[in-house]
Amino acid sequence: MTEESAQREASPPEAALKLEHFLPYRLNVCASLVSQALSRVYADRYKIGVPEWRVLVTLGEFGAMTAKAIGKHTHMHKTKVSRAVALLERRKLIVRRANRADLREAFLSLTPAGNDIYSELAPIALDFAERLMGSVDAADRPALDRALTKLTERSAQLAAEVAKGRGGG
Amino acid sequence: MTEESAQREASPPEAALKLEHFLPYRLNVCASLVSQALSRVYADRYKIGVPEWRVLVTLGEFGAMTAKAIGKHTHMHKTKVSRAVALLERRKLIVRRANRADLREAFLSLTPAGNDIYSELAPIALDFAERLMGSVDAADRPALDRALTKLTERSAQLAAEVAKGRGGG
DNA sequence: CTATATTAGTTTCTCTTGCAACCAACGTCA
DNA sequence: TGACGTTGGTTGCAAGAGAAACTAATATAG
Numbered sequence: 001m002t003e004e005s006a007q008r009e010a011s012p013p014e015a016a017l018k019l020e021h022f023l024p025y026r027l028n029v030c031a032s033l034v035s036q037a038l039s040r041v042y043a044d045r046y047k048i049g050v051p052e053w054r055v056l057v058t059l060g061e062f063g064a065m066t067a068k069a070i071g072k073h074t075h076m077h078k079t080k081v082s083r084a085v086a087l088l089e090r091r092k093l094i095v096r097r098a099n100r101a102d103l104r105e106a107f108l109s110l111t112p113a114g115n116d117i118y119s120e121l122a123p124i125a126l127d128f129a130e131r132l133m134g135s136v137d138a139a140d141r142p143a144l145d146r147a148l149t150k151l152t153e154r155s156a157q158l159a160a161e162v163a164k165g166r167g168g169g
Numbered sequence: 170m171t172e173e174s175a176q177r178e179a180s181p182p183e184a185a186l187k188l189e190h191f192l193p194y195r196l197n198v199c200a201s202l203v204s205q206a207l208s209r210v211y212a213d214r215y216k217i218g219v220p221e222w223r224v225l226v227t228l229g230e231f232g233a234m235t236a237k238a239i240g241k242h243t244h245m246h247k248t249k250v251s252r253a254v255a256l257l258e259r260r261k262l263i264v265r266r267a268n269r270a271d272l273r274e275a276f277l278s279l280t281p282a283g284n285d286i287y288s289e290l291a292p293i294a295l296d297f298a299e300r301l302m303g304s305v306d307a308a309d310r311p312a313l314d315r316a317l318t319k320l321t322e323r324s325a326q327l328a329a330e331v332a333k334g335r336g337g338g
Numbered sequence: 339c340t341a342t343a344t345t346a347g348t349t350t351c352t353c354t355t356g357c358a359a360c361c362a363a364c365g366t367c368a
Numbered sequence: 369t370g371a372c373g374t375t376g377g378t379t380g381c382a383a384g385a386g387a388a389a390c391t392a393a394t395a396t397a398g
Contacts, residue, residue: 074194080384
């Protein structure tokens with residue numbers, strides 16, 4: 001709080017903003033590079049993108065879920081989920097079973113073929129993550145883990161805050 | 170730390186892959202939430218997006234640059250830079266001065282109006298970053314910083330690696 | 339039981355993005 | 369000097385993504 005006011009009256013405030021040190025920017029660059037590197041592992045081999053990958057992994061982990069639940073778990077917009085599911089269904093990697101208790105939703109799950117891909121992909125992904133994490137000093141890993149959690153929480157909170165101050169009108 | 174090796178030889182390997190603990194996924198979610206939260210600060214007020222924001226900040230920091238240099242500094246594709254620059258130019262927030270020594274490129278810089286916005290926005294952005302960082306335990310911040318740097322380096326390297334093994338054939 | 343609101347999921351529309359092709363200016367090698 | 373490859377930057381096109389509108393089914397109010 002007091003640092004800001006100090007900046008405002010002293011030295012050039014603009015000089016302080018350097019993109020390469022700016023956390024949101026750094027996070028974005030890092031995330032997109034990581035994502036790109038990972039997707040090269042599966043995109044070409046299985047012809048799927050990030051959304052399909054997330055659906056696949058989620059169903060691999062939980063067995064059966066509704067599209068809604070997948071969306072929540074993967075942080076994906078419902079249209080994104082819908083399209084990913086449609087694609088995977090067309091490829092016969094997942095199946096849809098109606099929920100007789102609520103016909104609006106349906107339970108999705110992996111087919112044997114889908115499970116094959118999942119079983120093949122999961123260890124590769126884990127290996128990738130391990131090699132990635134391997135670049136981080138072992139002593140720094142728990143801190144990274146905590147920081148990522150906190151940043152995610154806080155940014156969701158900040159977004160909501162600003163949205164409120166704005167969206168109210 | 171030792172869990173990884175235990176996983177590798179025992180129990181179902183698939184069970185180990187949980188999206189919510191998977192680093193690439195977590196980075197992506199975190200980065201996009203942060204990005205979204207930040208953009209709410211300026212998107213509505215100035216009607217610009219992330220690419221325009223990056224160009225603005227870069228020019229604010231360096232004064233004058235070519236589009237090529239901006240692309241390099243901001244990690245943006247040249248078409249993205251080109252379009253962002255075109256938009257900002259249309260809005261008279263930046264100007265283009267020909268380089269008489271090489272007419273292919275041009276030096277871009279902020280107009281007074283552009284500088285106004287920059288001066289107004291920079292402290293807000295810094296404040297945002299500070300509030301964000303404030304959520305991270307002070308003791309964890311240096312580790313986060315180091316980790317982010319390492320992850321970025323490594324993922325760029327991994328992407329190139331896989332691209333090579335693949336692109337060769 | 340009917341009218342209304344809500345929810346799960348899909349589709350349409352529009353904007354963004356990235357790739358590839360392209361244009362104009364420069365460098366090089368003969 | 370002039371052909372050829374390269375580089376900075378723009379544009380056409382197709383795929384990807386979200387917002388909003390829509391459909392079908394369920395929940396709620398009267």
